[in-house]
Amino acid sequence: MRPAPLRLSVGQWSDRGQKETNQDFHGALIPQGAVLALKGASFAVADGVSSSRFGGEAAEIAVKSFLTDYYCTSDAWSVKTSARRVLEATNSWLFGQTRARTRGEGADGGYVTTFSALVIKGRVAHLLHVGDGVIGRLRQGAFEPLTEPHRVVLSPAETYLGRALGAGADVEIDYRSVALSEGDLFVLATDGAADHIPWRELSAHLNAQAGDLDLAAARLVAAAKANGSDDNLTVQIIRIDALPESDASDMIRAAQDFPPPPPLDALSEIDGLRILRKLHANARSHVYLVLDPATHRRLVLKAPAAELCADPVLLRRFMMEEWVARRVSSPHIVPAADLGRARSYLYVLLEFVDGQSLRQLMNDQPELPLETVRTLLEQIVAGVRALHRKEIAHGDLRPENILIDGTGGVQLIDFGSAHVAGIADSAIALPPAALGALQYAAPELLLGEPPGRASDQFAIGVIAYELLTGRLPYGAAGGKVRSDKNRRALTYQPATRAGQPLPAWINGALRTATDPLARRRYEALSEFLADLRAPNPRFLRERHAPLIERNPLRFWQGLCALLAALSLFLAIRG
Structure with a gap:
């Protein structure tokens, strides 16, 4: 059974009051x-600054652009990131209009709101606020009011607006969840309404008219x-009628709607895809090389292992890939494959990378040249930074999850352990990611913290260290x-190697x-890459570490050899 979705009721009312026009x-x-x-x-409310004849237009632009552009941002971004980026872009546009108008038309030409x-x-409300309106x-x-008005008080009788969209090149936006x-x-109320209704009176009106929110809004006005x-x-006015225990995205709906595939053997078919051979298998999944006869493309099909099939929550995590x-x-980043036709079973489908894993390369060439290592790391970091820009932490970076194609190009795979900010602040029920190879996991992951940029950096650092030593x-x-x-x-343990000593x-x-x-x-992965390129x-100012710190084993082996030689010398002399 699918979980119940979020259900809301809305009521709203706006009035020009004593003004000739309504700039809300x-x-x-x-x-x-x-x-x-x-x-x-x-939901959004804006109040165009009345001292400008373009205030109403600014308010309309701010609300419409937010309600439109917010939904064009990445699903992976958190609400905070998505909303702030939209509002920062809106502020830049309004301020540009403000500057153009005020140069040609005087002080009343500003687009300020x-x-x-x-x-x-999901089960969280996210508030964004700039100006003297109120969210409660x-x-x-x-x-309970949940925002503070941005007013500068000069005297009990004189105040002015301290912050607004379009008033400056940059704007500070309050955020709260x-x-x-x-x-x-x-x-949500503009100051014309909020400033003239005591909280106790407002509560009484809302309690009395909770069944008809439009009427409640009209009576507050x-x-x-x-x-x-x-x-x-x-x-x-927005009422929370029902909250989801967990919600469904397209990814999760696939985990609920489709059965896992039957056992797949070579030369069998699934959804028109021909199974060529098994590439890999572990406790979580079975990976196959498949051929799409319609396009003659070789693809990678990843099916959940039997252990996962009995747990719908773990299947949702599986579909993260x-x-x-x-x-x-x-x-x-290895791309997902689009068949262009419906599926009958639950599986992940990715483009095939014809090459080898970084682990295989390390096994074949145990001591890679420093410049080769730098080139590989630069491509790994490029892939990780593409994830980070979407507020996604990989969470399981290791040589087995890094592929190198025939041209030396690097692609990252296996996103089943990814931490996605846009999913983390929703009601989508995903279990914590199972840790992969523990030797690449940052200590904070082993202590129960979710993956993040810093933990991905730790894994890249360990990979770099292993490549070099x-x-x-x-x-x-x-x-x-x-x-x-x-x-x-x-x-x-200080990084050393015998063949090509490291600076x-x-x-x-x-x-x-x-x-x-x-x-x-x-602070940034680019700093790490820069420090691998130039001292x-x-x-350089750090002291040279003694041998006991750089290589304790070699120190004690040397000391034992020295003592043995000294003992032999004393025995001969005696």
Whole structure:
């Protein structure tokens, strides 16, 4: 049975009040299905600054652009990132119009407006606010304002607007998220209404008219007018009628709608795809090379293992692979394959990369030239940065999940452990990702934190270290962290190799990228790549570590040999 979706009721009312025109604007958009699950429902109210004759136009542009452009942002982005980027772009456009108008038409030519928005996604409400409007919540009969007006007070009788869209080249937007409960009532109001209704009176009106939200909004506007408001007045009310326990996206719906495929043997077929051979199998999946006769393309089909088929929640995690691949466009991310026809079974379908894994390359060439390593790392980082731009952390970077094609191009695979901000702040029920190879997992992952940019950097640093030395920076201890005490006890082994000695500054870069504490790693992966290319002065200034720190085993072996020689010498003399 599918979980119940989010259900909302909306009421709204706007009035010009004592003004000749109404420069307020409001809007709402409640999508259905996967869009509601991944992006949520959005509501917005704007109040054009009355000192400008273009204030009403600015308010309308702000609301319409938000309700339209927010849904054009990446599904992988969090609400905060998506909404802020839309509002920053809107502010830039409005400010450009403001500058053009004020140069030619005087001070009344500005496109300036306040703006308040509410995005309800899953079981969380996201608030965005700039200006002197109000967003508040009525819960269990009591009203609570959730935003602060951006006003500068000069005296009890004189204030002015401190922040607004279109007033400057940059704008600071307040953001807040709050957990939802069924029955919550949210109110968005411009200052013309909010400033003239005491909270207790507002609560009484909402409690009395909770069954008819349009009437409740109209009566709040009427009450504000009766209390002396001489401004435009707009009120928007949203009631939470039902919350989802979990929701469905296109990815998750596939896990619910389709059965897992039957056992696949060579030369059998599934959905018109011919099975050529099995490529790989583990406890989570079976991977096959398949041929699409319609296009003569070789593709990779990934079917869930029997252990996963009994758990619908784990199947949702399994479908992350294709979900991520469809939303990140990069030459260093293996793309999802589009058959152009319906499927009958649950599986992941990806483009085939004709090449080998980075692990195989490391086995074939244990000591790669430094420049080859740099080139590989630059491509790995390019793929990871494409994920990070979409607010996706890979979560399982290791040599087995990095493919190298016949031209030396690198592509990342296996996104089943990915952490997606846009899914994490929704109601989609996904289990925590199972950790892959523990020796590449950052200590914070082993301690239960979700993957992030810093943990991906740690994995890249470990891969870089292994490519250059054939070893791991913390040996077997790196994968055994179970407490903060274990993390503090980790001892970095300086990067050395016999054939082509490494410069000391390379070791400094590797040590920084693989620091057990995330806050001490690089701020950006580009810094790590730069430090692998050219000496960082701070690594050159570091003291030369003694042999006991750089290679304890070699130190003790040497000391034992020296003592044995000394003992032999003394025995001969005696």
